[in-house]
Amino acid sequence: MQAAPHIGHVRSNLNFDILRRWFAYRGYDVTFIRNVTDIDDKIIRKAAEQNRPWWSIGYENERAFNDGYEALGCLPPTYEPRATGHVTEMVEMMRTLIERGHAYEADGNVYFDVRSLPGYLALSNQDLDDLRQPSEDGETGKRDPRDFAMWKSAKPGEPSWETPWGRGRPGWHLECSAMAHKYLGSVFDIHGGGIDLIFPHHENEIAQARGFGDEFAKYWVHNAWVTMSGEKMSKSLGNSVLVSEMVKQWRPIVLRYYLGTPHYRSTIEYSEDALREAESAFARIEGFVQRVVEMAGRPVEPAADVPPAFAEAMDDDLGVPGALAVVHTTVRQGNSALAADDKDAAVARLAEVRAMLGVLGLDPLDAHWAGESDQSQDLHGVVDSLVRLVLDQREAARSRKDWATADAIRDQLGQAGLVIEDSPTGPRWTLGPR
Numbered sequence: 559m560q561a562a563p564h565i566g567h568v569r570s571n572l573n574f575d576i577l578r579r580w581f582a583y584r585g586y587d588v589t590f591i592r593n594v595t596d597i598d599d600k601i602i603r604k605a606a607e608q609n610r611p612w613w614s615i616g617y618e619n620e621r622a623f624n625d626g627y628e629a630l631g632c633l634p635p636t637y638e639p640r641a642t643g644h645v646t647e648m649v650e651m652m653r654t655l656i657e658r659g660h661a662y663e664a665d666g667n668v669y670f671d672v673r674s675l676p677g678y679l680a681l682s683n684q685d686l687d688d689l690r691q692p693s694e695d696g697e698t699g700k701r702d703p704r705d706f707a708m709w710k711s712a713k714p715g716e717p718s719w720e721t722p723w724g725r726g727r728p729g730w731h732l733e734c735s736a737m738a739h740k741y742l743g744s745v746f747d748i749h750g751g752g753i754d755l756i757f758p759h760h761e762n763e764i765a766q767a768r769g770f771g772d773e774f775a776k777y778w779v780h781n782a783w784v785t786m787s788g789e790k791m792s793k794s795l796g797n798s799v800l801v802s803e804m805v806k807q808w809r810p811i812v813l814r815y816y817l818g819t820p821h822y823r824s825t826i827e828y829s830e831d832a833l834r835e836a837e838s839a840f841a842r843i844e845g846f847v848q849r850v851v852e853m854a855g856r857p858v859e860p861a862a863d864v865p866p867a868f869a870e871a872m873d874d875d876l877g878v879p880g881a882l883a884v885v886h887t888t889v890r891q892g893n894s895a896l897a898a899d900d901k902d903a904a905v906a907r908l909a910e911v912r913a914m915l916g917v918l919g920l921d922p923l924d925a926h927w928a929g930e931s932d933q934s935q936d937l938h939g940v941v942d943s944l945v946r947l948v949l950d951q952r953e954a955a956r957s958r959k960d961w962a963t964a965d966a967i968r969d970q971l972g973q974a975g976l977v978i979e980d981s982p983t984g985p986r987w988t989l990g991p992r
Contacts, residue, residue, distance in 0.1 A: 562619055562622040562623075562800055562801075562802060563619075563622055563623045563626045563800070563801050564784075564791055564792075564799050564800055564801065565784055565791070565799050565800075565801055565804055565813070565817060565828070566783060566784035566790070566791035566792070567623070567626070567801075568623075568626050568627060568630055568632075568801055568817065569781065569783075569784050569817045569818075569826065570750070570751065570752050570781050571592070571627055571632055572630060572632065572814060572817050572818040572919075573750070573779075573781045573818065573822040573876075574590075574750045574779070574781075575627075575631075575632040575633055575818075575919060576818055576876065576878060576917070576918060576919065577748075577750075577779070577822075577876055578590050578633065579633070579916075579917050579918070579919060580872050580876065580917055583864070583916075583917050588636075589636045589637075589741075589742065590633075590635045590636045591635060591636060591637050591638075591639070591737070591738070591741050591742060592635040592638050593638070593639050593640075593641070593733070593734060593737045593738075594616070594620050594638060594639065594640045594641065595616075595641050595730060595733060595734075596613065596616035596617070596620065596640045596641055596642050597612065597613075597616065597641055597642050597717060597727060597728065597733075598641075598729075598730045598733075599730075601615050601616050602716055602717075606715075612716075612717055613642075613717075616640075620640075622801075622802065625801075625802070626801035626802070626805075629801065629805050629810045630801075630810050630813055630814045630817070630818075631810070631811070631814055631919045631920075631924075631926050631927070632919070633919075637741050639737050639740070639741060641728060641733035641737065644733070644736050644737050644740060645719045645721075645728065647736040647737070647739065647740050648708075648709070648728050648732050648733065648736040649721050649722070650736075651732065651735060651736050651739070651766065651770050652668050652708055652709060652721075652723075652732070653722065654770050654771070655670065655708075655766065655769050655770060656668070658769060659671070659674055660674045660675060660765075660769035661708060661769070662701065663723045664698065664699025664700065664701075665698045665699040665711060666711025666712070666723055666724040666725075666726055667696075667697060667698065667699060667707055667709060667710055667711050667726070668707070668708045668709035668723060668726075669697075669699075669700055669701070669705040669706065669707055669708065670705055670706050670707075670708055670762065670765055670766060670769070671701065671702070671705055672686065672689075672702065672704050672705055672706070672765065673686070673702065673704075674769070675765050675768060675769055677768070678761065678764075678765050679757075679761055680764075681756060681757075681760055681761050681764060681778060682756050682757040682760075682761055684757065686704065689704045690703075690704075696710060696711065696713060697710070706729070706731060706758060706762050707729045708728070708729050708731065708732040708766065709721065709723065709726050709727070709728060709729060709732065710726050710727055710728075710729060711724060711725075711726045712724065712725040712726050712727070730759065731758070731759060731762035731763055731766060732766060734759070734763050735763045735766040735767045735770070735772075735774075738763070738767065738772075738774070738775075739767065739770070739772055743772075744771065744772040744773055744774075745772065745773035745774065745775075745776065746774075746775060746776070747775070747776050747777060748775060748776070748777045748778075748779055749763075749774070749775035749777070749778055749779070750778075750779045750780070750781070751779075751780060751781075752780065752781055752782075752783065753780045753781065753782055753783065754783070754790065755780070756778075756780060760778065779822070779876075780823070781822040781823065782822070782823050782824055782825045782826070783825055783826075784817070784825075784826045784827075784828055785825055785826070785827050785828065786799075786827070786828045788827070791828065799828065801813075808833060808837070809837075810927075811840070811920060811922065811927055812833070812836060812837045812840055813833075814919060814920060815836050815837075815839070815840045815920055816832065816833050816836035816837075818878070818918065818919065818920075819836075819878055819879065819882050819918070820878070820879065821875075821876075821877065821878060821879050822876055822878070823875075839886075840920070842886070842889060843885065843886070843889055843911070843915070843920075843922075844922050846889045846892050846893055846896075846908070846911070847908060847911065847912070847922055847923065848922075849893075849896055850892060850896065850904050850905060850907075850908040851908075851923070853896065853901060853904065854901065854904075854905055854908075857923075858905055858908045858909055858912065859909065859912070860909055860912035860913040860916055860921070861906075861909040861910045861912070861913040862913070863913065864910065864913045864914050864917065865884055865888065865910055865914070867880075867884045868881045868884040868885070868914050868917075871883075871884065872917070878918065881914065881917075881918070882918070884914065885911060885914050885915065885918075888907050888910050888911050888914070889907070889911060891903075891907050892904050892907030892908060892911065895907060945971070945976065945987050948967060948970075948971065949967075949978070949985050949987070951967060952964050952967040952968065952985070953984075953985065955967065971987070
């Protein structure tokens with residue numbers, strides 16, 4: 559973690575948060591590991607550039623990532639291990655790999671022999687003869703340029719740990735394989751990550767784990783990028799949008815809707831117009847929830863079961879877009895029930911909507927969003943008092959059949975961003991799209 563998170567980073571965790579919630583709904587006991595890379599080449603370079611301790615860079619950005627995940631409603635992981643806390647496990651893995659002929663030491667570095675493991679590159683479907691393995695400075699003594707570093711010999715001014723092969727520090731790939739074995743055992747169900755990690759990172763994780771004797775992950779789930787102008791959002795391109803800044807401009811629950819509802823394998827092209835569309839779409843859902851709660855005059859608990867069509871979509875490769883379509887359909891049915899003054903049907907639809915939104919982490923009545931709701935409610939009360947004064951003037955104009963004045967007031971409120979709805983119980987207002 560060499561830098562604060564942008565929305566491309568948290569998009570990945572949102573996808574897996576929804577997957578985890580769906581498994582929990584389906585009755586599975588989920589162990590969710592989110593490991594922390596608190597030492598790597600990028601962190602060391604950043605520390606040197608800023609003349610700061612390497613550990614302060616990792617910790618600062620670990621906190622920033624967790625703040626971003628929390629802001630967008632992600633559930634905390636079961637365990638969140640740090641790489642520097644698992645050097646013992648890394649040494650054990652390297653020792654075993656060397657004994658089994660899958661790794662070797664050279665000049666204090668420890669490399670994985672990629673030709674020693676049949677099936678290497680099966681995940682990315684590449685040909686080993688065409689491979690060009692990324693390499694770092696100081697990686698000397700390789701038998702084959704395609705071999706990758708698991709451990710890097712100590713350099714002046716860099717952090718290091720003692721091993722049987724001298725002092726050094728772990729490579730990125732080794733960290734993840736060792737921590738996965740520690741917390742998930744020799745085999746686990748799903749390994750996730752962005753599509754940019756398939757090679758070399760995930761291929762090298764597999765190689766280390768399989769060489770060590772683990773079956774490792776049964777399934778791989780890779781999410782697509784968030785892009786700007788067709789390019790992957792990244793620090794190096796200078797086109798990132800920090801989560802810490804985005805939550806100042808947009809409600810976190812709207813950001814979650816925007817980033818979490820496209821299919822995880824679909825690229826999201828970032829734009830403010832797209833965010834405004836997401837804001838409007840979520841406002842329709844939230845407005846329905848609020849209207850039914852007001853009408854019912856009591857809390858409406860989520861239904862025990864989601865609609866079958868929602869479940870079918872979620873079971874089909876985590877088809878959130880199809881599941882979200884079921885949410886909107888149910889909202890429309892609920893609004894029709896409200897218009898027909900069918901209280902029981904409206905409440906039933908809200909119970910279904912809350913059950914579905916709970917799976918997506920988007921239920922506005924959930925306790926996580928209470929702080930956001932409380933702040934919004936305070937502001938809503940102030941604005942409501944002011945708008946009511948204007949609406950009273952409009953009602954007075956309507957009562958004396960001064961339609962021109964009534965329409966002018968409605969138009970002025972619309973220009974201010976308010977939508978006025980005339981209901982049997984009187985006019986009500988909501989915020990329109992930005």
